[in-house]
Amino acid sequence: MSGGLGNLIKTLQIDTRLLGMIGAFIVISLVFHIATGGTFLTPRNLFTLTLQTASVAVMATGMVFVIVTRNIDLSIGSMLGIIGMLMGVIQVQILPDFLGFGNPAIWIITVLIGLLLGAAIGAFQGWLIGYLVIPSFIVTLGGLLIWRGGAWWVSKGTTISPLDPNFIKLGGASGTIGVTASWALAIVGSVLTIIFLINTRRKHISHGFAVKPVWAEYALGAILVGTISGITAIMNAYLIPTRILERRFTAEGLEMPEGYTEAYGFPISVLIVLFVTIAMTVVARKTRFGRYVFAMGGNPDAAELSGINTRKLTVKVFALMGALTAIAAVIASARLGSAGSSLGELDELRVIAAAVIGGTALAGGVGTIYGAILGALIMQALVSGMGMVGVDSPLQNMIVGGVLILAVWIDIIYRRKTGDA
Amino acid sequence: MSTPLLEMRNISIHFGGIKAVDDVSIDVMPGEVVGLLGHNGAGKSTLIKILSGAYKKDAGEIFVDGKKVEIHSPIDAREHNIETIYQTLALSDNLDAASNLFLGREITTKFGLVDDTAMEAESRKIMARLNPNFQRFSEPVRSLSGGQRQSVAIARAVYFNARILIMDEPTAALGVHETAMVADLIKELKAQGLGIFLISHDTREMMELCDRVSVMKNGKLIGTERVEDVTEDDILSMIIMGKNPKQAA
Numbered sequence: 001m002s003g004g005l006g007n008l009i010k011t012l013q014i015d016t017r018l019l020g021m022i023g024a025f026i027v028i029s030l031v032f033h034i035a036t037g038g039t040f041l042t043p044r045n046l047f048t049l050t051l052q053t054a055s056v057a058v059m060a061t062g063m064v065f066v067i068v069t070r071n072i073d074l075s076i077g078s079m080l081g082i083i084g085m086l087m088g089v090i091q092v093q094i095l096p097d098f099l100g101f102g103n104p105a106i107w108i109i110t111v112l113i114g115l116l117l118g119a120a121i122g123a124f125q126g127w128l129i130g131y132l133v134i135p136s137f138i139v140t141l142g143g144l145l146i147w148r149g150g151a152w153w154v155s156k157g158t159t160i161s162p163l164d165p166n167f168i169k170l171g172g173a174s175g176t177i178g179v180t181a182s183w184a185l186a187i188v189g190s191v192l193t194i195i196f197l198i199n200t201r202r203k204h205i206s207h208g209f210a211v212k213p214v215w216a217e218y219a220l221g222a223i224l225v226g227t228i229s230g231i232t233a234i235m236n237a238y239l240i241p242t243r244i245l246e247r248r249f250t251a252e253g254l255e256m257p258e259g260y261t262e263a264y265g266f267p268i269s270v271l272i273v274l275f276v277t278i279a280m281t282v283v284a285r286k287t288r289f290g291r292y293v294f295a296m297g298g299n300p301d302a303a304e305l306s307g308i309n310t311r312k313l314t315v316k317v318f319a320l321m322g323a324l325t326a327i328a329a330v331i332a333s334a335r336l337g338s339a340g341s342s343l344g345e346l347d348e349l350r351v352i353a354a355a356v357i358g359g360t361a362l363a364g365g366v367g368t369i370y371g372a373i374l375g376a377l378i379m380q381a382l383v384s385g386m387g388m389v390g391v392d393s394p395l396q397n398m399i400v401g402g403v404l405i406l407a408v409w410i411d412i413i414y415r416r417k418t419g420d421a
Numbered sequence: 422m423s424t425p426l427l428e429m430r431n432i433s434i435h436f437g438g439i440k441a442v443d444d445v446s447i448d449v450m451p452g453e454v455v456g457l458l459g460h461n462g463a464g465k466s467t468l469i470k471i472l473s474g475a476y477k478k479d480a481g482e483i484f485v486d487g488k489k490v491e492i493h494s495p496i497d498a499r500e501h502n503i504e505t506i507y508q509t510l511a512l513s514d515n516l517d518a519a520s521n522l523f524l525g526r527e528i529t530t531k532f533g534l535v536d537d538t539a540m541e542a543e544s545r546k547i548m549a550r551l552n553p554n555f556q557r558f559s560e561p562v563r564s565l566s567g568g569q570r571q572s573v574a575i576a577r578a579v580y581f582n583a584r585i586l587i588m589d590e591p592t593a594a595l596g597v598h599e600t601a602m603v604a605d606l607i608k609e610l611k612a613q614g615l616g617i618f619l620i621s622h623d624t625r626e627m628m629e630l631c632d633r634v635s636v637m638k639n640g641k642l643i644g645t646e647r648v649e650d651v652t653e654d655d656i657l658s659m660i661i662m663g664k665n666p667k668q669a670a
Contacts, residue, residue: 203538204538207538207539207541207542208542209538209541209542282534286534286535286537287533287534287535288527288529288535291516291520291524291527291535292525294513294515294516295513295516295520295524296513297513297515298513298514298515298516299511299512299513299514301511302511302512302513302521302524303513303524304475304495305473305475305495305505305507305511306495306511306524306525307494307495307496307499307525307526308524308525365513365514365515366515
């Protein structure tokens, strides 16, 4: 039986680590579903869960690159804080004076400045690490203190709110694309997935490589399309509460029809995560930059001798981490609708934990983007599940800490067994 | 006398106060194997790393086909078709054979993305020539045997039309059979007209494979001799005593 299943997994060429993480997520979800008397695995809760995971997930993809190159970034929580704060000041206190309140250019300019700021801070830290050869642990530990202090200094301890109404749509339940657009997106995604599978197969055949049996390709396609449809169905099953709909109709001076319902569909922030995940996966696997990141992680000397400029690469990796942190700052502050000076506090630890639970090895050279995303999801499921069950917050932290250590231990055993080092 | 394929003239480099290489000149002709001998720390690897672009020399000149060239980085060395197989193999253990073979010189698609399928196909072609038994193309090289890893390192040097090949202890980590395989390969490449610098501790192996040997001690060149003109004992005494018995005689 287990042999048959093993063969099936092998034929489909599915990563067993991925299966393990999905399994862990399902087990955690089921346990909480039972413990909460059936409220965990509901469209509403899963919708909220993805919203809560979004900002950590975005940063976790960048942290994979940082850790793969044998570095660490402890500054991202504080960076998120100061970037969020500066974006808050720009969109609330500066731009409306020039453009007028609610001008759609406000959010665009704000986000662009945020991205530049993130990339610049990251690149600067990367330069200290790559060119001045100061250990990343120290540079980013310094960054953790400096940028958090900076956030307080900019805000003088106050919270900036409310943020620009268009900006807020990038973070939470107020910015969703609705049922029709969600399904349209799912169809586009499914078609692209199938085209990708067919192309890969064609290419392998043209070079005379071994390919999966045809039924396995169909099965894989079915699993992927099924997953896309399933997630879309969940997002489209969460109905907007009636009183919110009523308020919207009233605002337009209309009467809401009896029995009218509308679902949320995909939140924009979750679409951002999807986009970042796909983009970062392509960067990791299909670009020279990504290849060099992993080469440097596997053997920095070999990378250098192959003509790779590892110093410059370090700057780029940290600049990318900074830009992703800026995206996370947009999502996090937009979700809360405000920018407080403690925004992003302890996020660095959540992000590192997500990457590590997702199979990124601190020794460098090994890690996947999808693993980090799943790691973030598992962490958030644990935290919000425990919150729903009513576990005290100190105990929550203790359990999350234990799970982190356990996950890494399981990973070590897995690697030893598969000879995956 | 014809022009050497490559000549290093009066090369010096120092680290801190120590002269690791002190005014050393060596050369190699097309289709020739020149051995570099000496104790650990004699300066062989340092000299060779200057040629492969890993270190920057403090003094001296390098000529390819009689023309002076500047080598400041591994990329410069590659542009002059100088390829190196390092003692430590210089492979990224976490990447597969094809990724290592093309590291720094990836084949890309028209969209600028790395083309793994094409690189694997090319790797299969060159491996079929070098080591027909090699089949593990999709596994990280860490799971390969010493000989298989060596094949990857050699394939990487040979694939890109090397004219000058530097081999730093190519057989140090290998078994008897694999060592013989590397020796055959060296003879084949030599027949193709490559100039090869070979570093090894095994004097007997060097006598068999090399046309000439250069002996270094404490960063200085003791002497360069044709192998047929010297005995193994002569070479050993050059390595140990730092004196050239032929010049003394």
